[in-house]
Amino acid sequence: MAEKTLRDLFAEALELPSRERESYLQRACRGNDELRARVLRLLEVHERDDGFLALPELASEGTAELGSIGPYTLLGRLGEGGFGAVYLARQERPVRRELALKILKGGVEEQAIARFEIEQRALALMDHPCIARVFDGGADESGRPYLALELVRGQPITKYADQRGLDVRARLELLVAVCHGVHHAHQKGVLHRDLKPANVLIAEQDGRPAPKIIDFGIAKAFGALRERALGDSPVATERHQLLGTPQYMSPEQAASSPDLDTRTDIYSLGVLLYELLTGATPFEAERLRAASLTEVQRILREEEPVRPSLRVAELAPQARRALAEARGTDAPRLARALRGDLDWIALKCLDADRTRRYDSASALALDLERHLAGEPVLAAPPSRAYRLRKFYRRHRVEVFAGGAVLLALLAGAIATAIFAVRASRRAEETRQVAEVQQEVLAKLDALQMGQELRQQFFEQARRAWQLDDKSAVEMSELERKLEEAIAEICFTTLALQALKGNLFKPLRDSIEKGLSERPLVKARLLHHLAVKMRRLGLFDDALQPQLDAVRIYEQHLAPDHGDLLEAHHQLAELYVLRLEPARAEPHVRRAHEGRRGALGLDDERTLESALLLGRTLWRQHRLEAAEAQLRETLARACAALGERHALVPHARWRLSQVLQGQRRTEEALPLALQALAALEGTDRESRVIRQQVAGTVASLQELRGWSKDSERRWERSSMEMIRCVGRVHRDSLYQQLRLEHMRQLRGAASGPRISELTSRCRRVLGDDHSDSQAAIRLQASWLASSGALGDAEQLLRALMSRERPLDPERLWEVQLLALQLADVLVQRDRADLAQALHREQIERALRHSEAWMGEVRFPAFFVSLCAHLNAIKDDGAMRERFLRALRERYPAEDRRLLEAQAHIASHLLGQERFDAAERVAREALAAAASAGREAEALELRALLADALAGSGRLAEARLEYERVHRAARDGSSAKLAIEMPHALGYALCLGGLGEHAEAERVLRESFPAFEAGPSAELRPRREVVEALIAICEARERAEPAGDHGLRAEPWKALLALEG
Amino acid sequence: MSHPEPEESAPIRGSEVGSHLVELVYEQLRKVAQLRMQGERQGHTLQATALVHEVYLKLAEGRAVPWSARKEFYAAAAEAMRRVLIDHARMRGTAKRGGARRREVLNVADLAQHDDPSFALALDDAIGRLEREEPRAAAVVRLRFYAGLSVEETAETLGQSRRTTLRDWEFARAWLRDALGEGC
Incomplete structure (x- = not known):
């Protein structure tokens, strides 16, 4: 027992009744009489309290403490x-x-x-x-x-x-x-x-x-x-x-x-x-x-x-x-x-x-x-949106007060002019009015208007504060707060709304009312109005005037009249942008054929329509036809207009997108890069297009595997796009979305950034827009990954329960949504609900198969539908029903059917159901091979090989792998998409057969970059590295004395580093 | 009954407190104290608690005083108040002016007006000696006496229980009385 201090002895003795203190101290001081005497003295002093340092906190008078x-x-x-x-x-x-x-x-x-x-x-x-x-x-x-x-x-x-x-x-x-x-x-x-x-x-x-x-x-x-x-x-x-x-x-x-x-x-x-x-x-x-x-x-x-x-x-x-x-x-x-x-x-x-x-x-x-x-x-x-809505409601009156007056005046002026010329028969005046309108519209810039509105808003606020006699310091503080509060308000959108309500609508009304007797003038004004609205992103509002313009021109102009063909072309463009490519097709064909007849094949305008036709086909996922159309357009444009004409890079870019859709990444990438290099314009429109092309480049590079480089590219292109069109423009939103998506995939997402982006998308694009839905899904996925499963579920359920028309173009979104919700449900231990959800989605898809098997965004829909199928636990009955429905609809060698089979086979592999995977892959492979579909056949063969290897039939697997490997070496177009995993499968298979030297040769051939050893730049997928280690180890075990070149150690270290 | 208290947090020594903070508090305290000592109503002068709280408020105004820094603040306040009193005593001269008895010293106000200015110095010296023997008890005295903290506040500042603090306080009072002798 440690020696007790004076203080401790004092305190302990104080706890005791006074008669026990002596004997206690006798014991506790263990013969230290001096110490005992000191304690006793202090106790004595304590007892005789004379008030020294008594600190009565209340009674400063120094009298009794209580009184x-x-x-x-x-x-x-x-x-x-x-x-x-x-x-x-x-x-x-x-x-x-x-x-x-x-x-x-x-x-x-x-x-x-x-x-x-x-x-x-x-x-x-x-x-x-x-x-x-x-x-x-x-x-x-x-x-x-x-x-x-x-x-x-x-x-x-x-x-x-x-x-x-x-x-x-x-x-x-x-x-x-x-x-x-x-x-x-x-x-x-x-x-x-x-x-x-x-x-x-x-x-x-x-x-x-x-x-x-x-x-x-x-x-x-x-x-x-x-x-x-x-x-x-x-x-x-x-x-x-x-x-x-x-x-x-x-x-x-x-x-x-x-x-x-x-x-x-x-x-x-x-x-x-x-x-x-x-x-x-x-x-x-x-x-x-x-x-x-x-x-x-x-x-x-x-x-x-x-x-x-x-x-x-x-x-x-x-x-x-x-x-x-x-x-x-x-x-x-x-x-x-x-x-x-x-x-x-x-x-x-x-x-x-x-x-x-x-x-x-x-x-x-x-x-x-x-x-x-x-x-x-x-x-x-x-909800975050709530606060914004609230603020917006409070302030919209002031916000619009400035802009609206100006716009009303403008609309009024044009309307007056329209009425003035109504009586006039002189063609000259009519033309003038049309020009005035066109000029006024041309100058409209929602972004700039938005900035002006913002400025006016602040000026009004400042005036109000001045009336309130606020000091300069207070004002700057208020301003900062206001700035913060409205940071989320998109003035461009406000400007657009102001334009819609205060300019476009009255303008259209006065055109309709005032010019019923001058149909051609009316059609012309409507046409320009529609094009302007479309350029501002008001696709819904643009549709009716554009249709009216076409209809009126049809009634009054010759079939090959330039204005009529232009109206058809613009209507088609609008339909494509509205993601209604089937509706666009007849109009773009009209424009193309008419121009070809009137202007010749090589005219700039004919080629523009040809390009649009290619886009229309691409949007309908008629990829072969789109490719042919775009290749021809590109060749003609190069020859007739020269490499430097803006149409050329544009055509290259569109072609690269078509190739990307066909998974021909290696061909698509150089085209996109070429297009990117050729786009030189510094005006805003060219810069916007350049960023869109940059987006394609980045996503193509993404397909070759993630790298820091591709993320940086997205970052740059997203920044540049923001500079061009603002943070809240749909084009820049798309770029930001892609960037966040990529970050989320590698676990580097930021919740606040995502929710900010989501609310921006919802505000600017509306809740129903594909990008908004994607943003909400991204947010849900972030919530789920950060453990807020309840919130994620709530968000997804709200989205699921939205009323929406059965839009075949967008069925895939629902599928994807359901997939994500099911995932969250499983994590919340509600696998039963998840199963029901999968089943419901497949049933729904089968019920409406006519709708989606037509002209839908096939791959997106398909990938998610297959995922549902693969998640169901029912011994493949659903899968069979689904394949049956596809077979009824498509011939055996149809790309879509083959793709579906490849998906299913690959998921079955993931579930280690090798027999089933083999069956599906074999059947599809036979169809693909007999139809000469090389790329599909190659991928299916690789899947077949994986299935064989998985069930331990290594010798058979080796034969199939060998064929895949050889074809890939020969430079097939699908090489890149399948090379990496399957070369590894091949090598593993060889390793399993004891042919380590051969396995290593395959690896060295297929992954030259691996030879350099682990590096930060190269981040191969985890399973690839694991496979690599397995082979190396097998070989080291089999030939402990040999010089192995490739060694397991550094790769193990890399895996350990990556956690 | 007599198990050791679990808290082992280091007591505050005057010398360990950030000198910058002490300067700051000292400056403020001196000003406020001077105002107060110039002929205000007796009994309301130099009440440590009020002064310290006021100074705290003044210093905290517009500044980000960390919550955790309150401990340092009170320690600094105690140190600054000690200096104010010593300065005050030195200013008044050290000559003994007759038979004041220490029981009249109930708080710092009394100390400042003590008939014998040297008493403040003697007390300070005694606290210094106590610190060498029982640092925690000395810290309690400094906070209680110079900074005017209640037992609860002192306990909180030192991160120890109220009971320990009370015992420390009783011990320190007895120790100081003993050290200063009966009749000074």
């Missing part, structure tokens, strides 16, 4: 708060009662006392059973301010609830009562500002819990005094609060906001609710205590509390059990009770944006009561 203050006799000390001490006191007159007397620390100036008394009178107005009464207040003769309060003997609400093991319902009922009390005070204009368990006491009355809120408004009342003491600093009152406990404090209060309102108390009630439910405050007290003031402010402002149910779920099992037991239930039931309503109610209170909290304590009480009664609650999962 009287005003009319009250102090009986004892109850505790100490941030402002002063609380005493138990007795009042003699007019009634004899005990009460709590709160006395401010330190002295204050007399003027402050007056303000204090005003505050205290406001407090005295409160009269509610749940609020401790304020009887009296003021200052005694020596200027000490005090408040006389109702004496409450109770326990803090959380402690009470825990000690009595109250269940969730009883806890909520208590809080409802507290809310009513808070609401009462709010109606009297009093904020609490310091709601926390220590201030919400539960006493028992007639055996029932009776909540009493103490210290209501005290902070403010005493704060009024402090303010004076500190020299009228307006934020001092709030600053004071920071001496308190930050975990119950609203963000605005922590930020010393000068305009606190009732919602700061709502926040604190939310913290109470949270703590009653989960046993912890939303942000840990420890963490807040350790943080700097600015950090605390940031946490409260920016971090979203974990949902109560999740918070409980995250506890260690033992703690979770204890928590549940204290709530009279078990852990799963508790989690269920919290999930949903209570999560959202708590989070609604805790929203950093106070406009999104309940607007009153009674609204909170009502929602809690609704929950208790099993009715739907107001609180809902928070």
